[in-house]
Amino acid sequence: MARKLKLRIWRGDATDGGLKNVEVEANDGEVVLDLIHRVQATQMGDLAVRWNCKAGKCGSCSMEINGKPRLACMTQVASFPEGEEITVTPLRAFPVIKDLVTDVSFNYRKAMEIPSYEHPKNLAPGEARMEQIDVERSQEFRKCIECFLCQDVCHVVRDHEENKKSFAGPRFFIRIAELDMHPLDMLKNRKQKAQEEHGLGMCNITKCCTEVCPEHIRITDNAIIPMKERVVDVKYDPVRWLGSKIRKREGIV
The missing domain is CATH 3.10.20.30 (Beta-grasp domain)
Incomplete structure (x- = not known):
């Protein structure tokens, strides 16, 4: 009616x-x-x-x-x-x-800053193999339709225009997470780049991006938080820290 x-x-x-x-x-x-x-x-x-x-x-x-x-x-x-x-x-x-x-071109510029998948040089076309569990691990992130609702609701850029230069945003954190989970990707420092170049540390996990996602991607829980945890593990690993100190003292690094 x-x-x-x-x-x-x-x-x-x-x-x-x-x-x-x-x-x-x-x-x-x-x-x-x-x-x-x-x-x-x-x-x-x-x-x-x-x-x-x-x-x-x-x-x-x-x-x-x-x-x-x-x-x-x-x-x-x-x-x-x-x-x-x-x-x-x-x-x-x-x-x-x-x-x-x-004008959502900000998002396209950020997309260009994310290095693409790097295929192993020793594998010819058709030789690459993946386990089903590896396919499923990041499948959720490939559901993204790039509506940029998560980018819009994220207060890091919504309320602070000045952060756009150094903050990629939720949509691109799931892209980085997807590539980081790929078992054949040869670029192994994606987590560190997310932290150092794309502003991963600026996210304070309010989960507002997850709440507005029309594809129900668990952006915060399954992409951002795990990457944050792994970055911290690497940075504060006591063995790595001690090794770094020794190398610096001996002039190796």
């Missing part, structure tokens, strides 16, 4: 903007993206919104709905109480281009 809903949509660009009130019809089974499309078709023909698959698999329609980062195509209208206003705004952590569209 159709009902009328009050929608507040942020409109503007990088220089200025604000919330605009509209009333729109909502039908049973519809999602917030349906409402946005209806407003676009009937009331705001120039409303800018990014979307693609409408099936929760492309990550394009990321936005903030009532203050929470979500996919508009997966947010059921019925999940909001009767009479509640729905407020739709662009991702707060990234610069606005127009209306609900933000």
Whole structure:
């Protein structure tokens, strides 16, 4: 059954903007993206919104709905109480281009900073072998659809623009963890690079990234915390520490 809903949509660009009130019809089974499309078709023909698959698999329609980062195509209208206003705004952590569209190129630059998989030089094409347990260990991380909701909600960059230069963010910590778990990857210092070059230590494990992930990836528990623990193990290993001191004293290092 159709009902009328009050929608507040942020409109503007990088220089200025604000919330605009509209009333729109909502039908049973519809999602917030349906409402946005209806407003676009009937009331705001120039409303800018990014979307693609409408099936929760492309990550394009990321936005903030009532203050929470979500996919508009997966947010059921019925999940909001009767009479509640729905407020739709662009991702707060990234610069606005127009209306609900933000510039997420920060994430693509960070992706380029992560060294890719390094195949063993002594293995020809078709010779590589992996145990099933090794495949399954990092399979969860490959579910990422790059919606960047985790990047948006992470307060390290959300509230501190100055941290973006030195902090890769949750999405790329799971990428590093995935590569670090690969038994054939020849680049063996990924954990240390995550700590020294990508700001792993800046994460204080609030788990807000895990809470907003539409693929239910346990980002904090299965990627960030294990990497943090292994980095600490290496840094504070007493045998390694003593060996380092001896080598320095003898001028080996």
